[in-house]
Amino acid sequence: MFAFSAMSNAQQAKPIYLDDSKPIEQRVEDALSKMTLDEKIAMIHAQSKFSSPGVPRLGIPEFWTTDGPHGVRPEVKWDEWDQAGWTNDSIIAYPALTALSATWNRNMSKIYGVSLGEEARYRRKDILLGPGVNIYRTPLNGRNFEYMGEDPFLTSQMVVPYIKGLQSNGVAACVKHYALNNQETYRHTSNVIIDDRTLYEIYLPPFKAAVQEGDSWSIMGAYDLYKGQYATHNQYLINDILKKEWGYKGVVISDWGATADTKQAIFNGLDLEFGTWTDGLAAGTKNAYDNYYLANPYKEMILSGKVGTAELDDKVRRLLRLAFHTTLNKNRPLGSVASAEHIEAARKIGEEGIVLLQNQNGTLPINLNKTKKIAVIGENAVKMMTVGGGSSSLKVKYETLPLDGIKKRFGKDAEIVFARGYVGDPGGEYNGVITGQNLKDNRSEKELIDEAVKVAKSADFVVFVGGLNKSEFQDSEGADRKSLSLPYNQDVLISSLAKANKNLAVVLVTGNAVSMPWVKEVPSILQTWYLGSEAGNALASILAGDANPSGKLPFSFPVKLEDNAAHAMGEYPGNKEEMAAGKGTDKNNVINIKYNEGIFVGYRWHDTKNIKPLFSFGHGLSYTTFEFGKVKADKTKISRNDKITFTVSVKNTGNREGAEVVQLYISDLKSSLPRPTKELKGFEKVYLKPGETKEVSITVDQSALSFFDPEKHDWVAEPGEFEALIGNSSSDIKSKIRFSLQ
Template sequence: MLKKTAIVGLLTIISPSFMAQNTTIPVYLDESKSVGQRVQDALARMTLEEKVAMLHAQSKFSSPGVPRLGIPEFWTTDGPHGVRPEVMWDEWNQAGWTNDSIIAYPALTALSATWNKKMSWNYGKALGEEARYRKKDILLGPGVNIYRTPLNGRNFEYMGEDPYLTSKMVVPYIKGVQSNGVATSVKHYALNNQEMFRHTSNVIIDDRTLYEIYLPPFKAAVTEGDSWTIMGAYDMYKGQYASQNQYLLNDILKKEWGYKGVVVSDWGAVNNTEQAIHNGLDLEFGSWTNGLSAGTKNAYDNYYLAQPYLNLIKSGKVGTQELDDKVMRLLNLAYKTTMNTKKPFGNVASEEHKAIAKEIGEEGIVLLKNYGNVLPIDLNKGNRIAVIGENAIKIMTVGGGSSSLKVKYETLPLDGIKSRFGNQANVQFARGYVGDIGGEYNGVKSGQDLKDDRSADELLNEAVELAKKSDYVIFVGGLNKSDFQDSEGNDRKSYGLPYNQDNVIAALAKVNKNFAVVLVSGNAVAMPWIKDVPTVLQSWYLGSEAGNSLAAILSGDANPSGKLPFSFPVKLEDNAAHNLGEYPGNKEELAAGKGKDQKNPINIRYNEGIFVGYRWHDTKKIKPLFSFGHGLSYSTFEFGKAKTDKTIISQEDKITFTVNIKNTGKRAGAEVVQLYISDLKSSVQRPVKELKGFEKVYLNPGEQKEVSITIDKTALSFFDAEKHEWVAEPGAFEALIGNSSDEIKTKVKFTLQ
């Protein structure tokens, strides 16, 4: 069996107009009634067995509704960058459908690098349309875990190191997806900041760090974005697994933040029935139980929130208060998704979706360095273009874990460059290095044969000879989505580039000065060759339109405007988690073999506290390779002097900062105005500055605009763990405005009374 047909039942038989006229129609189907009334009526009609059945999976990606009442089942899907292909009912293997190919959108690191909230909405809306067209009810994303270490294999799925940037970028994404009647499932809540030991670790962190760094994106997702579901993580916190965690799910999420949505487990994240009942979980997926050996008809009956839950109720060991709360949350979700008769039909792989993917890619690419203005390519200086590097020809939409996709097409960098320059220039390719020649994940195959038996010296010599006789050299390298690189399940083994790329880059830099390195990755990498390479582009994983987005930047058809969503340290030891914290876990426990199974979890202490990313670099005065917020343009921009509407504010006031931005270059382009706040005197240790506002502004040559950013006391506050509240201490503050965390252009002081 490939997929069971969803039971629609009475919902599709009875029209809304008939329901409005006929008083015999059950309340739960009567759209003239409030959702609250309909939920209560449906709940009252359900048997105990029907209620429990709703709480757990019936297949790899679906959970049952109530067939007797015409309440449809829920269908979930990965992932945050595109709708995952169909798999077998009980297996991860492909279902073999021929109509489940989609558009792959840029990875979330690329989206965050746009620093453009409108792009985030466009992304969410387009992705939600594809999910809706594919009849999905819950999209398992976006991911908002904070970038703590550049070795985390899953960083490419997240939005960077800063809680404010992530919070502001995730909200429009959620609203865009859910405008289609498809729920988002913001993940992984919480503290899943590495893949190594993700199932067998216990995070030890102070409350201030938890609230200031790791929780804000999740809070914004549920209180501002109204994400209809949220996904629990794998790791432990306070000795309880995150998907069944009293403090995270009940105390913070449901009580403190007032969350009314559904908590979904990550696949395989549940391991205790009573904790799952009492500690906030609502919907269980993917548990690793062998139900068939227990004599049940269906393995799913043996899930923790299945027959074991039912047995506890029937034996009188637990009541039904928690059960009814879980079911009410699921019914509320149903009225927004499966039973929402007003949701649009969606569409897949439309021209609009292709354009959105391309535009996000263009805006997300970050020009890290452009010494001597090597880019954009000027064919008046010569038309021989050498493209070198495996990543120019390697499909990147397949692999990387659960976000792996089956796409209608993927324009590779070499193809995009040939398409853009081929009629005007002689574009030639050399491999340069051999990395991962594979290309398969869960049965989806890239169809590529990248086998190359030549030696490293042969590959290098070919690349160098091509570079010598070319006018421009574009090296396309970086990481890929193989295991131990940018991929779910394992972290990177080192900070450097794999596959001898450093040697290739260094050799190419010696023979051609019109040289640009394009790094395809979702993580920072070491660059020992940086002083010798004039131009570097951070290109991310850009999805179906990758090659076209890159070619637009190389040619100057699009002016780069991306900004880094995380810092690039010079070396791994410059990162706070590796300098002061514990990674991948406590050294003594590692030596003792802890972390091998869930009975012996390894502790991971976040000793660096709130000093993550640029907060650490600023405080310790460690110069990064490239700073958070950094990104160049083919144009230049001039910042005027910052002004404020008031210099003394009360706790209830808002304050607005205004700065004039002028495009002083010859090309139209965009600049990101970044507002950081510094507490000049505090009773607790605080970062030198923290991002608290940003706006992307588009300007034609010579054009200038006034940009205003307004904040209130929340931007001045720190979390007081003893009082368990946010505190804005009276005193002197400074607003710092610039175009990266280490390029502050103008400052203005003010006082909080």
């Protein structure tokens, strides 16, 4: 028998922190007041590879994080990176973020975030470690495929809808990597030297947009150092800029293994520590997580009186806010995985992100009236690309390969033949995810090329599918590329194919720019990125003309590496003298990297220095043609608080429905500080039927005219003459108009 005593009204009342009718800040303070020191300390560091504890006594659940920005990562063991062996953790892989950015379509970004958020919720995840918004400084950065390109405005515009869509599912975005993580070589041991103007104009805007406009509930610190402090606990980046200047109320999470010092972690803004001992056992104690920098070492400093608890309470407050948005949010949806809507989203984003770089004589789309045999050549036509590349590696329910997509779309009307062409990476396993593919081929390069040429000569049309892959030293976390060139003798192969058959489409599967010594030999080139589960279907749709390509490049393709500003002016991968001396080998022996090119990144460098790129930022062709009218402005003189609207008509002058991206660049005709020739400050994607005309209006304010003045530590718009330029790439300006700031 059990005896029960009657509870008082006070005992029966719901605690304030569990009452979702109360304001969040009131709930935060109530929960905080009920927590012990041990509970607070436990909450600010990991308890497993990808989770951190809540407060079980108070009914506050633990947080579960997951990679990555393109799909929900498969489960790993509690203390190890090895696969957990689950059979229900396969998902849909969405196109990599370079492809999303190449859509130049904010609505696609919202759909992407919503779809990914639904899959994360279905998998019971609370924090998704993405999106990545680090700026494309060098085409050798192995992780560029995870980011959104070289322009801070485009990246800012594309990241905000992603975050809002993701978080509408009660899953926190964790925008990364804050900040200046622009290469993989020396990423743990590099100290970035950069002036304040470049920091504020180029590398910080996407993060600012993410937290102020997107309201990202968390943000991830980077591995590198800035001003001699690790970015994950950096006084200037986190306390001064993120939390003070920008008023950020969310959670700063360490990258896995990025924390380096207890005192700096306490005082320099880190809120939640992950991955310090990545096997969970390296400390040699029963629970290595208790020996993280923000665990027992922090507690002992408090108990000894060396530090107070104000910083601890601030960290816990931020985590409690996050809990009320996520784990304690009773209204967040249940989620879904691999729905028809998700599959359609993956395919549609892929189609809109594919960029038609070149199309001489209308080679594409493939004309089936004249094509009865199609040769598909290249390893990337048959290699799975969802596995590998680092933390964004996925275990998918399916991946439609390019060859399979082409067979599905064209197989009823034409014979499809395949030749390998080259052997790159025959492996099919990464971090325990096994593709099941066996691509081993021991033939020589000559044998492979001879076979490919023979097959190409016998066909009516040739589709070469090559590029990079997600192996080390290509598009992969942890290592940069070694050169701008295509690997595996592909340049020789492409030239041979061009000689064998004039009806050739080169399909490049990459997350980076590559050199193209054969560019004048081939009629058509498609840049297709890593497109995820629907890769083959999206590609086939473009090849067939079922979808009209409308993607635009989110970064410039230089002719050669020396045409890139970081390689022409800056230091990459580090200071040469320090590299020669062996620096950068460990955290006690860091290497400096100077961004001497300053604000002249990407097209800002090409256009200002009159260096012709291979393909310009914003470039992308269509199967139809467009005609721009003359740009008009609603006023020619504006004051500091005014806005100005530019309007231009766009007409589809071809015979296919299509989409064009109207790009607005602003040029400051006379400035007290050096400025790029032009900078992107607005864009709109417009869909037009054949013969249809639409007017497109883009409104900007003073911020579009401003530069960051490091002496004033503020944004400045100087009175004077400006020019608005309307085009469909940074190098193809259709119309311009002058106006003045009074």
